[in-house]
Structures are given as C-alpha cells and as structure tokens.
Amino acid sequence: MAPQRFHEQFDHIRRSMPDVALAMGPYEDAAGHFLYEKGVVLARDGEEARVVEDAVRAHFTATAGLVPDHVRRDGPQSNRTGVTRIRIGDPTEGADAVPHALRALREAEDRQGRRLVGRNHLVHIAVNACPSDEPVPVPRTQPPNPAAAGGRYDADSAARVLVVDTGLVRDHRDYPLLAHTTGDAQPAETDADGVLRQYAGHGTFIAGILAAVAPNTDVTVRNTMSEAGAILESEFGARLFEAVDEGGWPDIISLSAGTTTEGTDGLIGLDAFMRELRGQRTLLVAAAGNNSSNAPFWPAAYAGSPEYADSVVSVGALSADGESEACFSNHGPWVRVYAPGERLTSALTGFATPVPYLYQHSTYDTCRFGFDYSCTCQFPRHTGTLSEHREKTGAKAHQVMFDGLAQWSGTSFATPVVAGLVAAQMTAHRERDPRAARDRLLASAADSTEVRGARVAVLRPPTWRPAPAVDQAVPV
Structure with a gap:
C-alpha cells in the first residue's frame, strides 16, 4: 500500500488533538502502522507499575543521564481500569524515550513471564487512520x-x-x-x-x-x-x-x-x-x-x-x-x-x-x-x-x-x-x-x-x- 494516506490522516489527527504529542510507531509492514502518545507508557496498577518505574529509572539514570523526576506517574489513576500512566523523559525536550524504555523492560518482562508495559496507543475509528474511502x-x-x-x-x-x-x-x-x-x-x-x-x-x-x-x-x-x-x-x-x-x-x-x-x-x-x-x-x-x-x-x-x-x-x-x-x-x-x-x-x-x-x-x-x-x-x-x-x-x-x-x-x-x-x-x-x-x-x-x-x-x-x-x- 502507498503509505501517504496514512501520513495524511496522521497529520489531520495531530492537528485536531493539539494537546497530545503523537508519534508514529514502527512496523515491518507499512499497512500495520500505529499511532501512540510520545513520552508515556502504560502499566497495570500496583506492583507492576512499581517494577516498571524502577526498571526504567535505573536504565535511564545509567545510560541517558536523566534525573529521577523524569520517570514519574502522570496524574490521578483510575482504579476501574487498573492502568497507570508513566511519563518518561524530560518533557521540555522533543525526543521520544518510549522505544528505549520498552527495550529496557524486556529483561524485566522475561523475569515476570508476562508483558508489563505498553505504549499509550491511539485508538481510532476503523476508517480514519487508514481510510478505505470517504462517503x-x-x-x-x-x-x-x-x-x-x-x-x-x-x-x-x-x-x-x-x-x-x-x-x-x-x-x-x-x-x-x-x-x-x-x-x-x-x-x-x-x-x-x-x-x-x-x-x-x-x-x-x-x-x-x-x-x-x-x-x-x-x-x-x-x-x-x-x-x-x-x-x-x-x-x-x-x-x-x-x-x-x-x-x-x-x-x-x-x-x-x-x-x-x-x-x-x-x-x-x-x-x-x-x-x-x-x-x-x-x-x-x-x-x-x-x-x-x-x-x-x-x-x-x-x-x-x-x-x-x-x-x-x-x-x-x-x-x-x-x-x-x-x-x-x-x-x-x-x-x-x-x-x-x-x-x-x-x-x-x-x-x-x-x-x-x-x-x-x-x-x-x-x-x-x-x-x-x-x-x-x-x-x-x-x-x-x-x-x-x-x-x-x-x-x-x-x-x-x-x-x-x-x-x-x-x-x-x-x-x-x-x-x-x-x-x-x-x-x-x-x-x-x-x-x-x-x-x-x-x-x-x-x-x-x-x-x-x-x-x-x-x-x-x-x-x-x-x-x-x-x-x-x-x-x-
């Protein structure tokens, strides 16, 4: 598939959500692109969120020179959904630390035997991020x-x-x-x-x-x-x-x-x-x-x-x-x-x-x-x-x-x-x-x-x- 339609729609969504920093995720198949929020990962509340925070903080402190405050829980959490938002990286900088954080957590996930963390994906109606057509x-x-x-x-x-x-x-x-x-x-x-x-x-x-x-x-x-x-x-x-x-x-x-x-x-x-x-x-x-x-x-x-x-x-x-x-x-x-x-x-x-x-x-x-x-x-x-x-x-x-x-x-x-x-x-x-x-x-x-x-x-x-x-x- 020609990827330009996905990029066109990405730009449209980004303009309509100006308060959200969006990025385009990598995928081996261009038809499988996804969008996500830069600088944020999701973990389950409780012990798993703590494991994620500690692992990411240790990794970035050692390799990227970030200070501890650059890995932090972001805002109030909902007990109903059981999800914790964890912000990673200096918000004043444009670089997206999410891919590095995910790689840093692979070893911790292997020890736990399950996935601990994920991107904060953008969920979209099924005609928009790559539309079949318009009405x-x-x-x-x-x-x-x-x-x-x-x-x-x-x-x-x-x-x-x-x-x-x-x-x-x-x-x-x-x-x-x-x-x-x-x-x-x-x-x-x-x-x-x-x-x-x-x-x-x-x-x-x-x-x-x-x-x-x-x-x-x-x-x-x-x-x-x-x-x-x-x-x-x-x-x-x-x-x-x-x-x-x-x-x-x-x-x-x-x-x-x-x-x-x-x-x-x-x-x-x-x-x-x-x-x-x-x-x-x-x-x-x-x-x-x-x-x-x-x-x-x-x-x-x-x-x-x-x-x-x-x-x-x-x-x-x-x-x-x-x-x-x-x-x-x-x-x-x-x-x-x-x-x-x-x-x-x-x-x-x-x-x-x-x-x-x-x-x-x-x-x-x-x-x-x-x-x-x-x-x-x-x-x-x-x-x-x-x-x-x-x-x-x-x-x-x-x-x-x-x-x-x-x-x-x-x-x-x-x-x-x-x-x-x-x-x-x-x-x-x-x-x-x-x-x-x-x-x-x-x-x-x-x-x-x-x-x-x-x-x-x-x-x-x-x-x-x-x-x-x-x-x-x-x-x-």
Whole structure:
C-alpha cells in the first residue's frame, strides 16, 4: 500500500488533538502502522507499575543521564481500569524515550513471564487512520443497502445494542429507521465555514445499518471518540466503562474502532474492561480494521484468543459484489466472519438542510492495496484537501453536497451488519443470550469465501444487494 494516506490522516489527527504529542510507531509492514502518545507508557496498577518505574529509572539514570523526576506517574489513576500512566523523559525536550524504555523492560518482562508495559496507543475509528474511502452522496430516492428488513419495533422484546463511536447528527430522527435511536449528539457536525467535518455522521451511519438489518432493536449511540474519531488507549477503557454504566450492559456492543500494536499482545488499557466483559453475557462485535493487513487490530483481535473468543466477534469486510474480501479489509486467523462492507448505503446527515463536504484524500490510479477490481481506493475519482498531489498540482479539492443518505465503505460498516444479524437472531428466536445467538447464526451460515487461501465464514443480510458500479467522478 502507498503509505501517504496514512501520513495524511496522521497529520489531520495531530492537528485536531493539539494537546497530545503523537508519534508514529514502527512496523515491518507499512499497512500495520500505529499511532501512540510520545513520552508515556502504560502499566497495570500496583506492583507492576512499581517494577516498571524502577526498571526504567535505573536504565535511564545509567545510560541517558536523566534525573529521577523524569520517570514519574502522570496524574490521578483510575482504579476501574487498573492502568497507570508513566511519563518518561524530560518533557521540555522533543525526543521520544518510549522505544528505549520498552527495550529496557524486556529483561524485566522475561523475569515476570508476562508483558508489563505498553505504549499509550491511539485508538481510532476503523476508517480514519487508514481510510478505505470517504462517503459519497446518494439521492434520497435510493433505498438503503442493506434495505430495511421486515418486522416492527416492540420495546418489550427489542434487543439492546450499544454503538461506541461518534455521536448522532441532530436531525437523525427524520430518517425513519432511526426514529427509536437514542444517545449522544455529535458535538460539532460542521466547521466554521459550514462544511461537514471529517467523520461526522460515522456513528449515525452505523446506527442506520443496525436499524435496517434488525428493526426490532433499541440502538444507543455514545459519542466516545473525539472530533478526529480517535482517543488515547489510557482514556478508552474508562470511556467504555462509562458507556455500559450509563444504561447497563447491553446485549451487543458494536465497536468500529481499534488499533494495531508493535507485537501480538492486546491493549493494557483495555485489560480490566475485557475481563469484565468476559463475565457478562454481552457480545462485543468489533471491526477488523482497514489496513489490508494481517496485523492484529485490537480489540477485534481478542476474538483470536481462547480467553475471549466467546465474548468477541471480529468482522472483516466483503467487496461490493459480496463474493470476496474488500481490498481494504484486514484478514488473518483472528478475523472470525466477513460481511458486506463496501459501498453500503445509510443515513449520514440530517434531512433538514443539504450540507457541503470537501474530500480529504485523493483517489489512486490503481488500488493502493494491489487489488485488480474497481475498488473504493480508485472510484469515484476525486481530489482531497490533504493530498500531496493537490499541493503539487494546485488542483482544487472536490466538494459534494449531502442531503441525508450516503454510500460508504469500511469494516466499520460490516461490523453493524453482523451486530444487526445477531440482534435479529435474538428477537426472531426469543433468544436472550447474544453469544448463543451468535453461535446459532454462524452454525447456520451456508456461505463462505476464500480469503488469502483460507475458507472463511460469510454473513449476508437477506435485504443486502450487490452495489452497482459507481461513476468515476463525483459531482462538484
């Protein structure tokens, strides 16, 4: 994959989080890049945090001339998440000491027989740090895809689904499928010029897919991610707890966010939440990510762990024709099921007033992931404001108008398809256990496809249809 799109998005996130010093992590595969906070590591509270502090302090005092105060706990800690932030290095200097600290702790970790420390990763919605594409306007006359399934909403029997994402646009209830959807409002849908912000409507789009696949569902959307669709790992666990505490543990959590890491371990910042999730009956349905990589994307990759396999389903995306993996979808043995995720149609904005949007990224002449079908890497053709190509040529960024509906791609949107199918299975069969409903749904799935030489399970909603070809240029 060409790495420039990741770098474009990194710059966008960094500008929208000016108080956080971000760095780009090394990875042998350019598609597996990750972002993290400079100068900070995470450890579990108590004895492990003390071991980390002592080991790092001794290493840097001996090798780098730092004073003891340059290794310190940073701010109040949350007993609920069980995580300690440890700041490393002189904050007045620009150098990032985290890679050196991690190397210094390998010996201590070997003695303990477990990982003691990790970076403070940036968790992001699954279309942003390496976007599959950006939304495309769809006329109101075009039906959603997946289309609305049959059946009616009944508050007494509805399955409860929590969407942890960006918030709801203010006019979301003007879209009939979202009449029963509740939750947090999107804080700012447009910028000072009235232009739709990048990723505004992401949570609304997801809620629309859920309501279409499973009409008898109580969907609650929590605005957990920042304006840039990103949050630090050290804060994410606490925000997940807040989301489930507010309304109680739901049947299903639909999560279209995550991050890769340097190794194959999970996220220390989510340890406590994942342990508590395991003890509930709630099912976490999580996006596999859009790096076209086999690098584990957390928390979806917990589905590949025997400890959490029962409580997590990881979802990859199928291409627009539904016959193979989408060009952008992550893959690997930790991805449990694939569902339609390319060129789905749902609600993006309110239906009261059309709103303009400027494309952020330019499309490519060929698929940046090396696929040979007309994927969302290439079409519809447009030039974006962040593009290096635009800066060199002076090309004008393309603007479109959204009037409610949009077509969008990503494992972000395959995820609510699967969450909706599990919810529909629950209500159709009066099944109270979402994990049992998941097992029954996968056991009855007749379809599979081949992804990188392996046969994988496929779920396609009855109301989903292959997306038609798109125009090669967007209207300006």
